[in-house]
Amino acid sequence: MNCRVHLIAAARPNFMKIAPLYHVLAEQPWIDARIVHTGQHYDRNMSENFFLDLRLPDPHFHLEVGSGTHAEQTAKVMVAYEKICSRRSRPDWTIVVGDVNSTIACALAATKLWIPVIHLEAGLRSSDRRMPEEINRLVTDAISDVLWTPSPDADENLLREGVAPERIDRVGNIMIDSYEMMRPQIEAAPGPRKFGLRRGEYAVVTLHRPSNVDQRETLVSLVTQLHSTSAYLPLLFAVHPRTRKKLVEFGLWASLESNPSLRLTEPLGYVEFMALVSAARLVITDSGGVQEESTYLGIPCLTLRENTERPITVMQGTNRLVPSHLLTANVQGVLRGEWAKGMCPQSWDGRTALRCLAALKRRHEAMVATH
CATH class of the missing domain: 3.40.50.2000 (Glycogen Phosphorylase B;)
Structure with a gap:
Protein backbone atom coordinates (compact mmCIF):
# COMPACT_ATOMS: atom_id res chain seq x y z
CA MET A 1 0.00 0.00 0.00
CA ILE A 174 -0.51 20.87 14.89
CA MET A 175 1.28 24.03 16.09
CA ILE A 176 1.50 22.52 19.56
CA ASP A 177 3.23 19.45 18.09
CA SER A 178 5.89 21.77 16.66
CA TYR A 179 6.44 23.41 20.03
CA GLU A 180 6.71 20.12 21.90
CA MET A 181 8.96 18.66 19.21
CA MET A 182 11.37 21.57 19.63
CA ARG A 183 10.92 22.17 23.37
CA PRO A 184 14.45 21.00 24.37
CA GLN A 185 16.08 23.39 21.89
CA ILE A 186 13.70 26.20 22.86
CA GLU A 187 14.49 25.81 26.55
CA ALA A 188 18.24 25.68 25.81
CA ALA A 189 18.22 28.82 23.63
CA PRO A 190 19.50 32.11 25.15
CA GLY A 191 16.08 33.76 24.76
CA PRO A 192 15.81 37.18 26.41
CA ARG A 193 19.45 37.20 27.61
CA LYS A 194 20.60 37.74 24.04
CA PHE A 195 18.75 41.06 23.99
CA GLY A 196 19.61 42.18 27.50
CA LEU A 197 16.12 41.39 28.80
CA ARG A 198 14.92 39.49 31.88
CA ARG A 199 12.51 36.59 31.89
CA GLY A 200 8.93 37.74 32.51
CA GLU A 201 9.84 41.42 32.28
CA TYR A 202 9.30 42.28 28.60
CA ALA A 203 6.78 41.92 25.78
CA VAL A 204 7.24 40.40 22.32
CA VAL A 205 5.71 42.36 19.42
CA THR A 206 4.89 41.14 15.89
CA LEU A 207 2.92 43.10 13.29
CA HIS A 208 2.43 42.34 9.61
CA ARG A 209 -1.23 42.46 8.56
CA PRO A 210 -2.11 45.03 5.86
CA SER A 211 -4.92 46.40 8.04
CA ASN A 212 -2.30 47.43 10.61
CA VAL A 213 0.75 48.40 8.59
CA ASP A 214 -0.29 49.53 5.09
CA GLN A 215 -1.99 52.82 5.97
CA ARG A 216 0.06 55.71 7.36
CA GLU A 217 -2.55 56.89 9.87
CA THR A 218 -3.05 53.41 11.35
CA LEU A 219 0.66 52.66 11.59
CA VAL A 220 1.45 56.06 13.13
CA SER A 221 -1.17 55.38 15.81
CA LEU A 222 0.27 51.94 16.49
CA VAL A 223 3.82 53.23 16.75
CA THR A 224 2.63 55.93 19.16
CA GLN A 225 1.05 53.22 21.31
CA LEU A 226 4.23 51.13 21.21
CA HIS A 227 6.25 54.11 22.42
CA SER A 228 3.87 54.78 25.30
CA THR A 229 3.66 51.07 26.18
CA SER A 230 7.45 50.81 26.33
CA ALA A 231 7.41 53.20 29.28
CA TYR A 232 5.83 50.41 31.34
CA LEU A 233 7.51 47.36 29.82
CA PRO A 234 10.48 46.85 27.47
CA LEU A 235 9.39 45.67 24.01
CA LEU A 236 11.14 43.26 21.67
CA PHE A 237 9.80 43.94 18.17
CA ALA A 238 10.51 41.20 15.58
CA VAL A 239 9.97 43.26 12.42
CA HIS A 240 8.42 41.57 9.38
CA PRO A 241 9.97 42.73 6.05
CA ARG A 242 6.63 44.18 4.93
CA THR A 243 6.30 46.13 8.18
CA ARG A 244 9.85 47.44 8.07
CA LYS A 245 9.31 48.70 4.53
CA LYS A 246 6.23 50.66 5.63
CA LEU A 247 7.90 52.00 8.79
CA VAL A 248 10.73 53.38 6.66
CA GLU A 249 8.36 54.69 4.00
CA PHE A 250 6.25 56.56 6.58
CA GLY A 251 9.29 57.96 8.41
CA LEU A 252 8.67 55.98 11.61
CA TRP A 253 11.72 53.73 11.71
CA ALA A 254 14.17 56.21 13.22
CA SER A 255 11.96 56.95 16.23
CA LEU A 256 11.68 53.22 17.02
CA GLU A 257 15.44 52.75 16.68
CA SER A 258 16.13 55.61 19.06
CA ASN A 259 13.81 54.32 21.82
CA PRO A 260 16.00 52.59 24.45
CA SER A 261 13.04 50.53 25.70
CA LEU A 262 12.42 49.07 22.23
CA ARG A 263 14.62 46.32 20.80
CA LEU A 264 14.22 45.84 17.06
CA THR A 265 15.24 42.62 15.37
CA GLU A 266 14.81 40.93 12.02
CA PRO A 267 12.43 37.95 11.74
CA LEU A 268 13.75 35.12 13.90
CA GLY A 269 13.96 31.38 13.48
CA TYR A 270 11.32 29.29 15.22
CA VAL A 271 13.48 28.16 18.14
CA GLU A 272 14.80 31.64 18.91
CA PHE A 273 11.38 33.25 18.54
CA MET A 274 9.60 30.72 20.76
CA ALA A 275 12.35 31.01 23.39
CA LEU A 276 11.48 34.71 23.57
CA VAL A 277 7.70 34.17 23.56
CA SER A 278 7.79 31.50 26.25
CA ALA A 279 9.74 33.80 28.59
CA ALA A 280 7.69 36.96 27.88
CA ARG A 281 5.30 38.70 30.28
CA LEU A 282 2.89 39.21 27.41
CA VAL A 283 2.66 39.18 23.61
CA ILE A 284 1.38 41.92 21.28
CA THR A 285 0.57 40.58 17.83
CA ASP A 286 -1.70 40.40 14.81
CA SER A 287 -0.51 36.91 13.90
CA GLY A 288 -2.71 33.84 13.99
CA GLY A 289 -0.23 31.27 15.23
CA VAL A 290 1.04 33.34 18.15
CA GLN A 291 -2.51 33.51 19.52
CA GLU A 292 -2.46 29.70 19.75
CA GLU A 293 1.03 29.34 21.16
CA SER A 294 0.44 31.96 23.86
CA THR A 295 -2.80 30.21 24.86
CA TYR A 296 -0.93 26.90 25.16
CA LEU A 297 1.75 28.57 27.26
CA GLY A 298 -0.73 30.54 29.39
CA ILE A 299 0.77 33.91 28.39
CA PRO A 300 -1.46 37.00 27.93
CA CYS A 301 -1.85 37.80 24.24
CA LEU A 302 -3.07 41.20 23.01
CA THR A 303 -4.24 40.74 19.43
CA LEU A 304 -4.45 43.98 17.47
CA ARG A 305 -7.36 42.95 15.26
CA GLU A 306 -11.13 43.41 15.09
CA ASN A 307 -11.71 39.67 14.82
CA THR A 308 -9.90 36.35 14.91
CA GLU A 309 -10.29 33.07 13.06
CA ARG A 310 -9.19 31.39 16.30
CA PRO A 311 -12.00 32.40 18.68
CA ILE A 312 -11.28 29.45 20.95
CA THR A 313 -8.12 31.31 22.07
CA VAL A 314 -10.43 34.09 23.31
CA MET A 315 -13.23 31.90 24.68
CA GLN A 316 -10.95 29.46 26.48
CA GLY A 317 -7.42 30.83 26.26
CA THR A 318 -5.38 33.88 27.21
CA ASN A 319 -5.98 35.87 24.03
CA ARG A 320 -8.01 39.10 23.81
CA LEU A 321 -8.85 41.32 20.83
CA VAL A 322 -7.55 44.80 21.59
CA PRO A 323 -8.24 48.04 19.64
CA SER A 324 -4.89 49.59 18.78
CA HIS A 325 -5.69 52.87 20.55
CA LEU A 326 -6.25 50.93 23.80
CA LEU A 327 -3.03 48.94 23.64
CA THR A 328 -1.21 50.77 26.45
CA ALA A 329 -4.24 50.63 28.75
CA ASN A 330 -4.55 46.88 28.21
CA VAL A 331 -0.85 46.31 28.85
CA GLN A 332 -1.24 48.19 32.13
CA GLY A 333 -4.16 45.87 32.93
CA VAL A 334 -1.98 42.80 32.39
CA LEU A 335 0.72 44.24 34.63
CA ARG A 336 -1.91 44.80 37.37
CA GLY A 337 -2.96 41.16 37.06
CA GLU A 338 -6.27 41.96 35.37
CA TRP A 339 -6.20 39.21 32.74
CA ALA A 340 -7.95 35.86 32.46
CA LYS A 341 -5.77 32.82 33.22
CA GLY A 342 -7.34 30.75 30.46
CA MET A 343 -7.13 27.03 29.75
CA CYS A 344 -5.64 24.83 27.04
CA PRO A 345 -8.24 23.60 24.52
CA GLN A 346 -8.87 19.89 24.10
CA SER A 347 -6.47 17.96 21.80
Whole structure:
Protein backbone atom coordinates (compact mmCIF):
# COMPACT_ATOMS: atom_id res chain seq x y z
CA MET A 1 0.00 0.00 0.00
CA ASN A 2 2.36 2.73 -1.23
CA CYS A 3 1.16 6.29 -0.73
CA ARG A 4 2.80 9.42 -2.12
CA VAL A 5 1.96 12.60 -0.19
CA HIS A 6 2.78 16.22 -1.04
CA LEU A 7 3.05 18.62 1.91
CA ILE A 8 2.66 22.22 0.75
CA ALA A 9 4.70 24.88 2.55
CA ALA A 10 4.68 28.54 1.62
CA ALA A 11 4.98 30.87 4.60
CA ARG A 12 6.52 30.66 8.05
CA PRO A 13 3.47 29.20 9.86
CA ASN A 14 3.21 26.50 7.18
CA PHE A 15 6.73 25.29 7.92
CA MET A 16 5.90 24.89 11.59
CA LYS A 17 2.74 22.96 10.77
CA ILE A 18 4.22 20.53 8.27
CA ALA A 19 7.32 19.71 10.34
CA PRO A 20 5.80 17.34 12.93
CA LEU A 21 3.55 15.81 10.27
CA TYR A 22 6.46 15.28 7.88
CA HIS A 23 8.53 13.53 10.56
CA VAL A 24 5.64 11.19 11.44
CA LEU A 25 4.84 10.41 7.80
CA ALA A 26 8.50 9.91 6.84
CA GLU A 27 8.82 7.16 9.47
CA GLN A 28 6.17 5.08 7.69
CA PRO A 29 7.57 2.61 5.11
CA TRP A 30 4.35 2.81 3.09
CA ILE A 31 4.41 6.62 2.75
CA ASP A 32 6.58 8.69 0.40
CA ALA A 33 6.28 12.17 1.90
CA ARG A 34 7.56 15.07 -0.19
CA ILE A 35 7.77 18.76 0.69
CA VAL A 36 6.70 21.33 -1.90
CA HIS A 37 8.02 24.80 -1.04
CA THR A 38 6.17 27.36 -3.12
CA GLY A 39 8.59 30.17 -2.31
CA GLN A 40 5.82 32.57 -1.26
CA HIS A 41 8.07 33.68 1.61
CA TYR A 42 11.54 34.03 0.22
CA ASP A 43 13.33 35.95 2.99
CA ARG A 44 16.04 33.61 4.31
CA ASN A 45 15.15 34.15 7.97
CA MET A 46 11.51 33.39 7.18
CA SER A 47 12.04 30.17 5.21
CA GLU A 48 15.40 28.38 5.07
CA ASN A 49 16.22 29.01 8.73
CA PHE A 50 12.88 27.55 9.72
CA PHE A 51 13.67 24.37 7.80
CA LEU A 52 16.92 24.08 9.75
CA ASP A 53 15.25 24.72 13.10
CA LEU A 54 12.53 22.17 12.43
CA ARG A 55 14.97 19.53 11.10
CA LEU A 56 13.25 19.42 7.75
CA PRO A 57 15.15 18.27 4.66
CA ASP A 58 15.62 20.54 1.67
CA PRO A 59 12.31 20.79 -0.17
CA HIS A 60 11.79 18.06 -2.75
CA PHE A 61 10.26 20.71 -5.02
CA HIS A 62 10.79 24.48 -4.91
CA LEU A 63 8.38 26.54 -7.02
CA GLU A 64 10.18 29.86 -6.36
CA VAL A 65 7.14 32.03 -7.05
CA GLY A 66 8.28 35.01 -4.94
CA SER A 67 6.15 38.07 -4.28
CA GLY A 68 3.37 39.69 -6.26
CA THR A 69 -0.28 40.66 -5.97
CA HIS A 70 -2.72 38.10 -4.60
CA ALA A 71 -3.80 37.16 -8.13
CA GLU A 72 -0.23 36.97 -9.45
CA GLN A 73 1.01 34.86 -6.58
CA THR A 74 -1.96 32.49 -6.66
CA ALA A 75 -1.71 32.10 -10.44
CA LYS A 76 2.06 31.43 -10.38
CA VAL A 77 1.66 28.74 -7.73
CA MET A 78 -1.20 27.07 -9.61
CA VAL A 79 0.76 26.92 -12.85
CA ALA A 80 3.96 25.68 -11.19
CA TYR A 81 2.28 23.08 -8.98
CA GLU A 82 0.16 21.75 -11.84
CA LYS A 83 3.35 21.01 -13.79
CA ILE A 84 4.74 18.99 -10.88
CA CYS A 85 1.51 17.03 -10.49
CA SER A 86 1.35 16.31 -14.21
CA ARG A 87 4.72 14.56 -14.15
CA ARG A 88 5.67 11.22 -12.65
CA SER A 89 5.67 12.89 -9.24
CA ARG A 90 1.85 13.04 -9.14
CA PRO A 91 0.83 12.47 -5.49
CA ASP A 92 -1.92 10.27 -4.10
CA TRP A 93 -2.76 13.05 -1.64
CA THR A 94 -2.00 16.76 -1.48
CA ILE A 95 -1.99 18.22 2.03
CA VAL A 96 -2.34 22.00 2.24
CA VAL A 97 -2.09 23.91 5.51
CA GLY A 98 -3.27 27.25 6.81
CA ASP A 99 -4.75 30.06 4.73
CA VAL A 100 -2.10 31.66 2.53
CA ASN A 101 -2.36 32.12 -1.24
CA SER A 102 -0.37 28.94 -1.86
CA THR A 103 -2.95 26.97 0.15
CA ILE A 104 -5.82 27.80 -2.17
CA ALA A 105 -3.62 27.65 -5.29
CA CYS A 106 -2.34 24.12 -4.68
CA ALA A 107 -5.78 22.94 -3.57
CA LEU A 108 -7.28 24.23 -6.83
CA ALA A 109 -4.55 22.74 -9.02
CA ALA A 110 -4.76 19.35 -7.32
CA THR A 111 -8.56 19.19 -7.25
CA LYS A 112 -8.81 19.86 -10.99
CA LEU A 113 -6.38 17.00 -11.59
CA TRP A 114 -8.55 14.68 -9.45
CA ILE A 115 -5.92 14.47 -6.72
CA PRO A 116 -7.55 14.19 -3.28
CA VAL A 117 -6.84 17.24 -1.11
CA ILE A 118 -6.59 17.40 2.67
CA HIS A 119 -6.78 20.78 4.41
CA LEU A 120 -4.94 20.82 7.71
CA GLU A 121 -6.29 23.54 10.01
CA ALA A 122 -9.69 23.57 8.30
CA GLY A 123 -12.83 25.27 9.54
CA LEU A 124 -11.30 28.41 11.03
CA ARG A 125 -13.40 31.52 10.39
CA SER A 126 -13.08 35.21 11.21
CA SER A 127 -16.37 36.05 9.38
CA ASP A 128 -14.51 39.01 7.85
CA ARG A 129 -14.35 38.67 4.06
CA ARG A 130 -12.23 41.80 3.81
CA MET A 131 -9.34 39.57 4.89
CA PRO A 132 -7.82 37.68 1.94
CA GLU A 133 -7.04 34.82 4.32
CA GLU A 134 -10.76 34.36 5.00
CA ILE A 135 -11.46 33.94 1.30
CA ASN A 136 -8.62 31.42 1.08
CA ARG A 137 -10.05 29.47 4.03
CA LEU A 138 -13.60 29.40 2.64
CA VAL A 139 -12.61 28.30 -0.86
CA THR A 140 -10.02 25.75 0.28
CA ASP A 141 -12.50 24.10 2.64
CA ALA A 142 -15.17 24.06 -0.08
CA ILE A 143 -13.01 22.14 -2.56
CA SER A 144 -10.94 19.92 -0.22
CA ASP A 145 -11.92 16.27 0.10
CA VAL A 146 -10.88 15.93 3.74
CA LEU A 147 -10.94 18.60 6.44
CA TRP A 148 -8.60 18.23 9.43
CA THR A 149 -9.82 20.61 12.13
CA PRO A 150 -8.09 21.89 15.28
CA SER A 151 -11.07 22.51 17.59
CA PRO A 152 -14.86 22.05 18.06
CA ASP A 153 -15.69 25.55 16.79
CA ALA A 154 -14.03 24.69 13.46
CA ASP A 155 -16.23 21.58 13.15
CA GLU A 156 -19.31 23.68 13.88
CA ASN A 157 -18.36 26.24 11.22
CA LEU A 158 -18.03 23.54 8.56
CA LEU A 159 -21.26 21.77 9.50
CA ARG A 160 -23.11 25.11 9.45
CA GLU A 161 -21.79 25.65 5.90
CA GLY A 162 -23.23 22.32 4.80
CA VAL A 163 -20.08 20.19 4.83
CA ALA A 164 -20.81 16.47 5.13
CA PRO A 165 -19.70 15.17 8.56
CA GLU A 166 -17.78 12.29 6.98
CA ARG A 167 -15.36 14.78 5.39
CA ILE A 168 -14.33 16.15 8.82
CA ASP A 169 -11.63 14.72 11.10
CA ARG A 170 -10.87 16.67 14.26
CA VAL A 171 -7.15 16.11 14.79
CA GLY A 172 -6.14 18.95 17.13
CA ASN A 173 -3.63 21.77 16.85
CA ILE A 174 -0.51 20.87 14.89
CA MET A 175 1.28 24.03 16.09
CA ILE A 176 1.50 22.52 19.56
CA ASP A 177 3.23 19.45 18.09
CA SER A 178 5.89 21.77 16.66
CA TYR A 179 6.44 23.41 20.03
CA GLU A 180 6.71 20.12 21.90
CA MET A 181 8.96 18.66 19.21
CA MET A 182 11.37 21.57 19.63
CA ARG A 183 10.92 22.17 23.37
CA PRO A 184 14.45 21.00 24.37
CA GLN A 185 16.08 23.39 21.89
CA ILE A 186 13.70 26.20 22.86
CA GLU A 187 14.49 25.81 26.55
CA ALA A 188 18.24 25.68 25.81
CA ALA A 189 18.22 28.82 23.63
CA PRO A 190 19.50 32.11 25.15
CA GLY A 191 16.08 33.76 24.76
CA PRO A 192 15.81 37.18 26.41
CA ARG A 193 19.45 37.20 27.61
CA LYS A 194 20.60 37.74 24.04
CA PHE A 195 18.75 41.06 23.99
CA GLY A 196 19.61 42.18 27.50
CA LEU A 197 16.12 41.39 28.80
CA ARG A 198 14.92 39.49 31.88
CA ARG A 199 12.51 36.59 31.89
CA GLY A 200 8.93 37.74 32.51
CA GLU A 201 9.84 41.42 32.28
CA TYR A 202 9.30 42.28 28.60
CA ALA A 203 6.78 41.92 25.78
CA VAL A 204 7.24 40.40 22.32
CA VAL A 205 5.71 42.36 19.42
CA THR A 206 4.89 41.14 15.89
CA LEU A 207 2.92 43.10 13.29
CA HIS A 208 2.43 42.34 9.61
CA ARG A 209 -1.23 42.46 8.56
CA PRO A 210 -2.11 45.03 5.86
CA SER A 211 -4.92 46.40 8.04
CA ASN A 212 -2.30 47.43 10.61
CA VAL A 213 0.75 48.40 8.59
CA ASP A 214 -0.29 49.53 5.09
CA GLN A 215 -1.99 52.82 5.97
CA ARG A 216 0.06 55.71 7.36
CA GLU A 217 -2.55 56.89 9.87
CA THR A 218 -3.05 53.41 11.35
CA LEU A 219 0.66 52.66 11.59
CA VAL A 220 1.45 56.06 13.13
CA SER A 221 -1.17 55.38 15.81
CA LEU A 222 0.27 51.94 16.49
CA VAL A 223 3.82 53.23 16.75
CA THR A 224 2.63 55.93 19.16
CA GLN A 225 1.05 53.22 21.31
CA LEU A 226 4.23 51.13 21.21
CA HIS A 227 6.25 54.11 22.42
CA SER A 228 3.87 54.78 25.30
CA THR A 229 3.66 51.07 26.18
CA SER A 230 7.45 50.81 26.33
CA ALA A 231 7.41 53.20 29.28
CA TYR A 232 5.83 50.41 31.34
CA LEU A 233 7.51 47.36 29.82
CA PRO A 234 10.48 46.85 27.47
CA LEU A 235 9.39 45.67 24.01
CA LEU A 236 11.14 43.26 21.67
CA PHE A 237 9.80 43.94 18.17
CA ALA A 238 10.51 41.20 15.58
CA VAL A 239 9.97 43.26 12.42
CA HIS A 240 8.42 41.57 9.38
CA PRO A 241 9.97 42.73 6.05
CA ARG A 242 6.63 44.18 4.93
CA THR A 243 6.30 46.13 8.18
CA ARG A 244 9.85 47.44 8.07
CA LYS A 245 9.31 48.70 4.53
CA LYS A 246 6.23 50.66 5.63
CA LEU A 247 7.90 52.00 8.79
CA VAL A 248 10.73 53.38 6.66
CA GLU A 249 8.36 54.69 4.00
CA PHE A 250 6.25 56.56 6.58
CA GLY A 251 9.29 57.96 8.41
CA LEU A 252 8.67 55.98 11.61
CA TRP A 253 11.72 53.73 11.71
CA ALA A 254 14.17 56.21 13.22
CA SER A 255 11.96 56.95 16.23
CA LEU A 256 11.68 53.22 17.02
CA GLU A 257 15.44 52.75 16.68
CA SER A 258 16.13 55.61 19.06
CA ASN A 259 13.81 54.32 21.82
CA PRO A 260 16.00 52.59 24.45
CA SER A 261 13.04 50.53 25.70
CA LEU A 262 12.42 49.07 22.23
CA ARG A 263 14.62 46.32 20.80
CA LEU A 264 14.22 45.84 17.06
CA THR A 265 15.24 42.62 15.37
CA GLU A 266 14.81 40.93 12.02
CA PRO A 267 12.43 37.95 11.74
CA LEU A 268 13.75 35.12 13.90
CA GLY A 269 13.96 31.38 13.48
CA TYR A 270 11.32 29.29 15.22
CA VAL A 271 13.48 28.16 18.14
CA GLU A 272 14.80 31.64 18.91
CA PHE A 273 11.38 33.25 18.54
CA MET A 274 9.60 30.72 20.76
CA ALA A 275 12.35 31.01 23.39
CA LEU A 276 11.48 34.71 23.57
CA VAL A 277 7.70 34.17 23.56
CA SER A 278 7.79 31.50 26.25
CA ALA A 279 9.74 33.80 28.59
CA ALA A 280 7.69 36.96 27.88
CA ARG A 281 5.30 38.70 30.28
CA LEU A 282 2.89 39.21 27.41
CA VAL A 283 2.66 39.18 23.61
CA ILE A 284 1.38 41.92 21.28
CA THR A 285 0.57 40.58 17.83
CA ASP A 286 -1.70 40.40 14.81
CA SER A 287 -0.51 36.91 13.90
CA GLY A 288 -2.71 33.84 13.99
CA GLY A 289 -0.23 31.27 15.23
CA VAL A 290 1.04 33.34 18.15
CA GLN A 291 -2.51 33.51 19.52
CA GLU A 292 -2.46 29.70 19.75
CA GLU A 293 1.03 29.34 21.16
CA SER A 294 0.44 31.96 23.86
CA THR A 295 -2.80 30.21 24.86
CA TYR A 296 -0.93 26.90 25.16
CA LEU A 297 1.75 28.57 27.26
CA GLY A 298 -0.73 30.54 29.39
CA ILE A 299 0.77 33.91 28.39
CA PRO A 300 -1.46 37.00 27.93
CA CYS A 301 -1.85 37.80 24.24
CA LEU A 302 -3.07 41.20 23.01
CA THR A 303 -4.24 40.74 19.43
CA LEU A 304 -4.45 43.98 17.47
CA ARG A 305 -7.36 42.95 15.26
CA GLU A 306 -11.13 43.41 15.09
CA ASN A 307 -11.71 39.67 14.82
CA THR A 308 -9.90 36.35 14.91
CA GLU A 309 -10.29 33.07 13.06
CA ARG A 310 -9.19 31.39 16.30
CA PRO A 311 -12.00 32.40 18.68
CA ILE A 312 -11.28 29.45 20.95
CA THR A 313 -8.12 31.31 22.07
CA VAL A 314 -10.43 34.09 23.31
CA MET A 315 -13.23 31.90 24.68
CA GLN A 316 -10.95 29.46 26.48
CA GLY A 317 -7.42 30.83 26.26
CA THR A 318 -5.38 33.88 27.21
CA ASN A 319 -5.98 35.87 24.03
CA ARG A 320 -8.01 39.10 23.81
CA LEU A 321 -8.85 41.32 20.83
CA VAL A 322 -7.55 44.80 21.59
CA PRO A 323 -8.24 48.04 19.64
CA SER A 324 -4.89 49.59 18.78
CA HIS A 325 -5.69 52.87 20.55
CA LEU A 326 -6.25 50.93 23.80
CA LEU A 327 -3.03 48.94 23.64
CA THR A 328 -1.21 50.77 26.45
CA ALA A 329 -4.24 50.63 28.75
CA ASN A 330 -4.55 46.88 28.21
CA VAL A 331 -0.85 46.31 28.85
CA GLN A 332 -1.24 48.19 32.13
CA GLY A 333 -4.16 45.87 32.93
CA VAL A 334 -1.98 42.80 32.39
CA LEU A 335 0.72 44.24 34.63
CA ARG A 336 -1.91 44.80 37.37
CA GLY A 337 -2.96 41.16 37.06
CA GLU A 338 -6.27 41.96 35.37
CA TRP A 339 -6.20 39.21 32.74
CA ALA A 340 -7.95 35.86 32.46
CA LYS A 341 -5.77 32.82 33.22
CA GLY A 342 -7.34 30.75 30.46
CA MET A 343 -7.13 27.03 29.75
CA CYS A 344 -5.64 24.83 27.04
CA PRO A 345 -8.24 23.60 24.52
CA GLN A 346 -8.87 19.89 24.10
CA SER A 347 -6.47 17.96 21.80
CA TRP A 348 -3.81 20.68 21.95
CA ASP A 349 -1.46 18.05 23.33
CA GLY A 350 1.42 17.46 20.92
CA ARG A 351 -0.19 14.33 19.38
CA THR A 352 -1.96 15.92 16.41
CA ALA A 353 0.48 14.53 13.83
CA LEU A 354 -0.19 11.00 15.08
CA ARG A 355 -3.94 11.56 14.73
CA CYS A 356 -3.34 12.89 11.21
CA LEU A 357 -1.39 9.74 10.35
CA ALA A 358 -4.20 7.51 11.65
CA ALA A 359 -6.80 9.50 9.69
CA LEU A 360 -4.73 9.37 6.49
CA LYS A 361 -4.16 5.62 6.84
CA ARG A 362 -7.86 4.96 7.28
CA ARG A 363 -8.84 7.10 4.30
CA HIS A 364 -6.06 5.83 2.03
CA GLU A 365 -6.97 2.21 2.75
CA ALA A 366 -10.61 3.01 1.93
CA MET A 367 -9.57 4.74 -1.30
CA VAL A 368 -7.38 1.80 -2.39
CA ALA A 369 -10.16 -0.65 -1.58
CA THR A 370 -12.60 1.16 -3.87
CA HIS A 371 -10.25 1.30 -6.86
